[in-house]
Amino acid sequence: PASLATTFLNHTYENPFMNASGVHCKDTKELNELDNSKSSTFITKSSTSLKREGNPEPRYFSVPLGSINSMGLPNEGFNYYLKYVIDRQQRMPKGNPAFFSVAGMSVDENLKMLKAVQDSDFNGVTELNLSCPNVPGKPQVAYDFDLLGEILQKVFEFFTKPLGVKLPPYFDFAHFDTAASILNRFPLVYVNCINSIGNGLYIDIEKESVVIKPKNGFGGLGGEYIKPTALANVRAFYTRLNPSIKIIGTGGIRTGGDAFEHLLCGATMLQVGTELYKEGVSVFDRIERELKEIMEKKGYTSIEQFRGKLRTL
Numbered sequence: 324p325a326s327l328a329t330t331f332l333n334h335t336y337e338n339p340f341m342n343a344s345g346v347h348c349k350d351t352k353e354l355n356e357l358d359n360s361k362s363s364t365f366i367t368k369s370s371t372s373l374k375r376e377g378n379p380e381p382r383y384f385s386v387p388l389g390s391i392n393s394m395g396l397p398n399e400g401f402n403y404y405l406k407y408v409i410d411r412q413q414r415m416p417k418g419n420p421a422f423f424s425v426a427g428m429s430v431d432e433n434l435k436m437l438k439a440v441q442d443s444d445f446n447g448v449t450e451l452n453l454s455c456p457n458v459p460g461k462p463q464v465a466y467d468f469d470l471l472g473e474i475l476q477k478v479f480e481f482f483t484k485p486l487g488v489k490l491p492p493y494f495d496f497a498h499f500d501t502a503a504s505i506l507n508r509f510p511l512v513y514v515n516c517i518n519s520i521g522n523g524l525y526i527d528i529e530k531e532s533v534v535i536k537p538k539n540g541f542g543g544l545g546g547e548y549i550k551p552t553a554l555a556n557v558r559a560f561y562t563r564l565n566p567s568i569k570i571i572g573t574g575g576i577r578t579g580g581d582a583f584e585h586l587l588c589g590a591t592m593l594q595v596g597t598e599l600y601k602e603g604v605s606v607f608d609r610i611e612r613e614l615k616e617i618m619e620k621k622g623y624t625s626i627e628q629f630r631g632k633l634r635t636l
């Protein structure tokens with residue numbers, strides 16, 4: 324039988340699956356549900372120093388091929404999520420490490436939160452979200468390559484815990500090359516490809532209207548729409564980054580087949596967003612069963628046998 328066991332950092336997780344930050348992780352109830360589901364771990368909603376209400380509603384809309392959102396980082400505040408992951412760690416010190424996401428509104432806010440993580444008892448994995456497309460007036464940090472390098476430079480002057488970054492999608496080889504050369508200068512443990520594709524527009528023909536309120540309807544796309552872009556980014560960074568920097572694959576994972584494709588491109592862990600929102604936490608049972616079926620049909624007993632081994636023509 325096929326095993327989905329996945330080693331990431333110093334821990335072997337039961338499978339590669341977890342939520343994508345933002346989905347099903349805004350409060351302790353949702354986080355507990357994830358923790359008790361068939362996902363192998365979870366990541367918290369990206370936090371800011373203080374609690375935020377986020378953008379006006381409606382701000383998330385499911386469509387047949389995916390989702391569009393402009394949430395605007397509604398969250399309970401940094402301390403709420405940090406307390407949650409530290410309490411959990413104290414309850415189960417040998418348990419699977421959790422992921423903790425931060426998304427400050429400025430370089431200083433990010434540095435301040437990461438200093439607090441560094442000084443805390445948290446010993447899981449921290450994700451720095453440099454790609455939120457939804458805060459009016461705030462560009463996506465990782466599209467500004469000078470700023471990307473500057474932030475990471477400042478972070479690694481003091482941060483010694485495991486750190487990954489959440490990237491936006493890139494669409495040009497010049498950008499893959501430049502981003503990778505910057506990321507390769509730092510002791511990152513992973514990059515997460517990709518955040519939603521920023522600033523799409525979904526239209527309701529009947530109403531001749533946009534479907535979400537913030538930013539006159541512009542928002543980040545997720546789901547089936549974005550899988551080819553997600554796979555391209557996973558592959559581009561897998562083939563450009565130092566092997567010590569793992570890839571988390573996020574974007575359009577709806578079936579075991581989608582998961583298999585992300586793994587072939589080189590992803591280590593896999594995150595599910597849009598489909599988790601649609602189906603709830605039972606999505607993990609289904610996708611894991613489907614991935615195992617594919618592996619068994621192909622005669623694979625472990626993910627390592629095919630990870631990254633995408634063929635070209």
Ligand code: DOR
Pocket residue numbers: 345369392393394395396397452454455456457458518519543
């Ligand atoms: O699509 C996204 N929505 N990506 C983020 O990084 C943040 C989130 C939000 O809260 O708007």
